[in-house]
Amino acid sequence: MSTKNWPLWEIFVRSKNGLEHRHFGSLHAADADMALENARDVYTRRNEGVSIWVVESKHITASNPENNGELFEPAQDKVYRHPTFYDVPDEVKHM
Amino acid sequence: MSEDQIKNLEAQFEARIERDEKIEPKDWMPEKYRKTHIRQISQHAHSEIVGMLPEGNWITRAPSLRRKVALLAKVQDEAGHGLYLYSACETLGVSRDELYEQLHTGKAKYSSIFNYPALTWADMGAIGWLVDGAAIINQVPLCNTSFGPYARAMIRVCKEESFHQRQGFEIMLKLANGTPEQKEMAQDALNRWWWPSLMMLGPTDDKSVHTAQSMKWKLKRKTNDELRQQFIDQTVPQADVLGLTIPDPDLKWNEDRKSYDFGEIDWDEFWQVVKGHGPMNKERMKARVGAWERGKWVRDAAMAYAEKKQARKEKQAV
Numbered sequence: 001m002s003t004k005n006w007p008l009w010e011i012f013v014r015s016k017n018g019l020e021h022r023h024f025g026s027l028h029a030a031d032a033d034m035a036l037e038n039a040r041d042v043y044t045r046r047n048e049g050v051s052i053w054v055v056e057s058k059h060i061t062a063s064n065p066e067n068n069g070e071l072f073e074p075a076q077d078k079v080y081r082h083p084t085f086y087d088v089p090d091e092v093k094h095m
Numbered sequence: 096m097s098e099d100q101i102k103n104l105e106a107q108f109e110a111r112i113e114r115d116e117k118i119e120p121k122d123w124m125p126e127k128y129r130k131t132h133i134r135q136i137s138q139h140a141h142s143e144i145v146g147m148l149p150e151g152n153w154i155t156r157a158p159s160l161r162r163k164v165a166l167l168a169k170v171q172d173e174a175g176h177g178l179y180l181y182s183a184c185e186t187l188g189v190s191r192d193e194l195y196e197q198l199h200t201g202k203a204k205y206s207s208i209f210n211y212p213a214l215t216w217a218d219m220g221a222i223g224w225l226v227d228g229a230a231i232i233n234q235v236p237l238c239n240t241s242f243g244p245y246a247r248a249m250i251r252v253c254k255e256e257s258f259h260q261r262q263g264f265e266i267m268l269k270l271a272n273g274t275p276e277q278k279e280m281a282q283d284a285l286n287r288w289w290w291p292s293l294m295m296l297g298p299t300d301d302k303s304v305h306t307a308q309s310m311k312w313k314l315k316r317k318t319n320d321e322l323r324q325q326f327i328d329q330t331v332p333q334a335d336v337l338g339l340t341i342p343d344p345d346l347k348w349n350e351d352r353k354s355y356d357f358g359e360i361d362w363d364e365f366w367q368v369v370k371g372h373g374p375m376n377k378e379r380m381k382a383r384v385g386a387w388e389r390g391k392w393v394r395d396a397a398m399a400y401a402e403k404k405q406a407r408k409e410k411q412a413v
Binding site: 005025028045064065066 | 116121122123168175178179182189191192255322394397398401402404405
């Protein structure tokens with residue numbers, strides 16, 4: 001008998017207010033509510049979080065590392081986006 | 096891809112690991128790297144899951160509430176560690192179902208230490224102290240391994256594991272300082288768990304087939320024999336604190352090596368247990384497969400309920 005398996009969910013946890021949600025890992029659950037409850041038990045057994053997001057893994061679109069060259073290349077020659085690109089005399093303070 | 100192209104990719108790949116760069120799931124990797132990692136990470140996950148069985152039996156028999164909550168928390172951690180590792184393994188393109196299937200049909204291995212019985216309460220002490228102690232020695236270097244998801248899972252596991260060893264040692268300490276019968280029980284547990292714990296660190300270097308490749312991929316940072324020596328050197332003084340005797344007449348401090356010499360390990364026993372002839376192999380698999388099968392209706396019902404809720408939501412939206 002083949003019944004459907006529980007889908008995979010990606011788990012994001014905010015460890016405390018003021019910090020962003022961070023990817024903690026993944027788990028299987030029948031639905032979003034169960035994913036939240038399982039995430040509580042799997043990833044926050046020691047008060048690691050104050051907020052949990054769950055996203056079904058299939059909804060995540062990821063860039064392909066094989067295309068990293070053309071994807072990230074445009075930023076490589078733009079040194080003028082960094083403060084150190086600009087010449088300022090030493091006697092100028094607070095800049 | 097031509098053979099030359101693959102060779103080139105492999106060389107670049109090895110160089111990345113050499114530079115301590117991490118490999119992430121979607122990166123190109125040699126097929127052998129993928130397969131070796133699926134094997135090792137899943138074995139590790141299976142060991143956490145089967146590792147719950149010898150202890151689970153003692154939760155309702157713990158001698159006090161303090162011991163009971165601690166043991167329960169430890170077993171829950173093991174379930175959690177199994178889950179971290181299974182999901183790390185799944186990032187390599189294998190499904191959870193395939194992994195369970197491999198465990199349940201005996202195709203995949205798990206740590207052979209769990210094929211020994213936990214006969215008395217002192218075994219809960221010895222397992223925490225020795226088995227988790229040896230596991231920590233194995234696992235700490237893996238926090239730096241080359242495959243990102245495995246390394247991240249191991250960091251979490253190692254953080255949580257040190258309480259396991261301490262709670263075990265505390266049980267031993269209490270028994271060792273208790274009545275003569277309690278002390279005897281602690282000594283008996285040490286006698287039975289000592290040698291299997293040494294075997295847990297794997298075959299001797301000359302018999303270990305994967306060592307060279309695993310070192311290169313940082314799946315291993317030290318050889319089995321180095322890890323075993325480290326375990327012995329740190330555990331012997333702990334046994335002294337307990338006032339218990341390590342069951343090895345050849346155990347002796349070697350001043351030149353600044354390490355303990357130790358007696359011969361019975362590797363025949365090790366291979367027998369690995370091949371499925373340990374005292375509890377059949378029992379463990381029966382318990383594990385039974386739990387999986389008895390839980391099937393729950394998994395199915397949860398899925399059916401989720402689908403029903405989803406359908407209702409979609410109907411309301413129309």
